[in-house]
Each structure stands twice: as C-alpha cells, then as structure tokens.
Amino acid sequence: MGRSPCCEKAHTNKGAWTKEEDDRLVAYIRAHGEGCWRSLPKAAGLLRCGKSCRLRWINYLRPDLKRGNFTADEDDLIIKLHSLLGNKWSLIAARLPGRTDNEIKNYWNTHIRRKLIGRGIDPVTHRPLADAASNVTISFQPDAHPPPPQQQLSEAAEAPQQQLKPPRCPDLNLDLCISPPCHQEEDQELKPVVVKREVLQAGHGGGLCFGCSLGLQKGAAGCSCSNSHFLGLRVGMLDFRGLEMK
DNA sequence: AAGGGGCCCAACCGCGGGGGC
DNA sequence: AGCCCCCGCGGTTGGGCCCCT
Numbered sequence: 001m002g003r004s005p006c007c008e009k010a011h012t013n014k015g016a017w018t019k020e021e022d023d024r025l026v027a028y029i030r031a032h033g034e035g036c037w038r039s040l041p042k043a044a045g046l047l048r049c050g051k052s053c054r055l056r057w058i059n060y061l062r063p064d065l066k067r068g069n070f071t072a073d074e075d076d077l078i079i080k081l082h083s084l085l086g087n088k089w090s091l092i093a094a095r096l097p098g099r100t101d102n103e104i105k106n107y108w109n110t111h112i113r114r115k116l117i118g119r120g121i122d123p124v125t126h127r128p129l130a131d132a133a134s135n136v137t138i139s140f141q142p143d144a145h146p147p148p149p150q151q152q153l154s155e156a157a158e159a160p161q162q163q164l165k166p167p168r169c170p171d172l173n174l175d176l177c178i179s180p181p182c183h184q185e186e187d188q189e190l191k192p193v194v195v196k197r198e199v200l201q202a203g204h205g206g207g208l209c210f211g212c213s214l215g216l217q218k219g220a221a222g223c224s225c226s227n228s229h230f231l232g233l234r235v236g237m238l239d240f241r242g243l244e245m246k
Numbered sequence: 247a248a249g250g251g252g253c254c255c256a257a258c259c260g261c262g263g264g265g266g267c
Numbered sequence: 268a269g270c271c272c273c274c275g276c277g278g279t280t281g282g283g284c285c286c287c288t
Contacts, residue, residue: 016256038273055257090276101276106255
C-alpha cells in the first residue's frame with residue numbers, strides 16, 4: 001500500500017556528503033550527464049538515493065552555481081518575484097542565474113523575511129503589517145496591452161470592474177496589464193517562465209503588469225503600460241517576454 | 247574560557263504532476 | 268482509462284557555527 005520508497009533506505013548513506021562522494025558524483029555526471037537519478041547512485045558506486053544525489057548536484061556541485069552573498073539587486077528581485085509568484089522558489093530561482101531554489105528559499109526565510117518585517121511589511125502578503133484598510137480598488141487596463149487570444153484571461157473579461165485585493169507591497173504597481181510575449185527573436189536562451197494561472201490569482205492580487213511590478217522602465221522590454229511607478233531596479237537578467245499562461 | 251541560545255544552510259521527507267505502459 | 272514510476276518541488280529538520288553573556 002502507499003507510495004513505494006524512492007530507494008532502498010537500509011543500504012543508503014544519509015547526512016552530510018563526504019568529499020569522496022562528491023567526487024564520485026561529479027565524475028559520473030561529467031562522464032554521463034544528468035538524468036535517471038534513480039539508477040545513478042548504483043551506476044556511480046554511491047550508497048545514496050537518487051533524490052539525494054540530485055539534490056547534492058543541483059544545490060551544491062553544479063559548476064554554474066554562483067554562491068556567495070546575495071547582492072542588493074538580487075534581494076530586490078527576489079522580493080518582487082515572491083510578491084508575484086509566492087513560494088514558487090523554483091520559478092524564482094529560474095530568474096536568478098547561478099542561484100538554486102533551496103538557496104533562495106533559505107535566504108528568504110533567514111534574511112528577507114526579517115528584513116521585510118523590519119520594514120513593517122508582511123513577508124507573506126507583501127502588504128504593510130498595519131494595513132487595516134483593505135479597500136483599495138485596482139482597475140484593469142484592458143487597452144494598455146491587448147493580449148493575443150490565447151493569452152486573454154477570461155476572468156479579466158468576466159469581471160473587469162471587480163474589487164481586487166490591495167497592493168501587498170507598497171512600491172508595487174498592481175495595475176493589471178499582462179503583456180503579450182513579444183520580440184521573440186531576441187534572447188533565445190532565456191527560458192519562458194511558465195506560470196499557472198492559479199499562481200497569479202491565488203492570493204496575489206488578481207493580475208499584474210510584470211514589467212512594471214518588476215521595475216522595468218517604461219518602454220523597456222515587456223512593459224509599455226501607463227504605469228508611472230518606475231522603481232529604478234536594475235533587472236538586466238530578467239525577461240518576462242516569454243511568459244506563458246497555462 | 248565555557249556554555250547556552252540563536253542563526254544558517256545542507257539535506258531529508260512527503261507529496262503532486264507528468265509521462266509511459 | 269487507470270496504474271505505476273520517476274522527477275521535481277516546497278516544507279521541515281538538524282547539525283555545525285557564531286555570538287553573547
């Protein structure tokens with residue numbers, strides 16, 4: 001009954017990885033590449049479960065990891081992305097080259113949460129902690145960015161005047177205007193962020209202009225709405241032009 | 247100098263989703 | 268269509284380190 005164990009726990013090591021285990025894992029992945037984590041430990045001669053190997057590689061051994069302290073720009077970007085995506089650490093990590101979801105999650109829980117609380121901002125809702133008056137009305141801007149048919153949010157059409165939750169972060173513009181992906185010929189290396197519609201709707205204020213709320217300059221890639229709340233945040237590596245809704 | 251408490255972060259656990267059969 | 272396997276994700280844990288008293 002129930003889920004089968006991911007590995008034979010009786011014959012696997014647990015806890016901190018040794019240098020030798022690291023070396024074995026790195027050598028194996030260099031020779032054979034990633035993939036089939038379940039069979040990797042046996043093939044690599046490791047007494048670890050596949051999940052453990054995958055985690056060790058992704059969070060610690062991967063050669064493209066940046067490591068080191070987070071910059072102020074990364075801080076700001078994480079906060080912005082969290083306000084949009086919630087605890088979707090993998091999505092946030094996808095927009096921070098060299099950072100892992102685990103690293104960002106830890107950093108959030110140990111530093112940013114405290115920082116936001118210190119600023120009087122609820123780290124969960126991104127709203128002022130003392131915010132009692134939640135009667136802010138956010139209006140849609142259906143003309144600002146007419147989306148392609150496949151990306152129109154039916155909810156927006158169904159309830160264009162509905163009252164939405166107030167901004168959860170005082171410097172975030174929450175005017176709704178989801179930009180269609182454009183300039184697709186550029187930056188092919190940037191993976192599109194695939195955001196389930198529920199992610200944007202569940203407790204995140206209904207809808208947002210990604211460009212504006214991330215501080216992109218008016219007229220910059222992905223943002224040409226009428227928002228006037230440019231924040232001056234440098235987000236050069238960020239690009240939501242490939243944003244997909246599913 | 248010692249020890250107690252808090253912090254940090256690597257690693258584990260359980261679950262959900264996707265894909266193959 | 269349903270089942271099973273595997274991967275990946277998010278939440279949680281625990282051990283080591285650091286700082287304060």
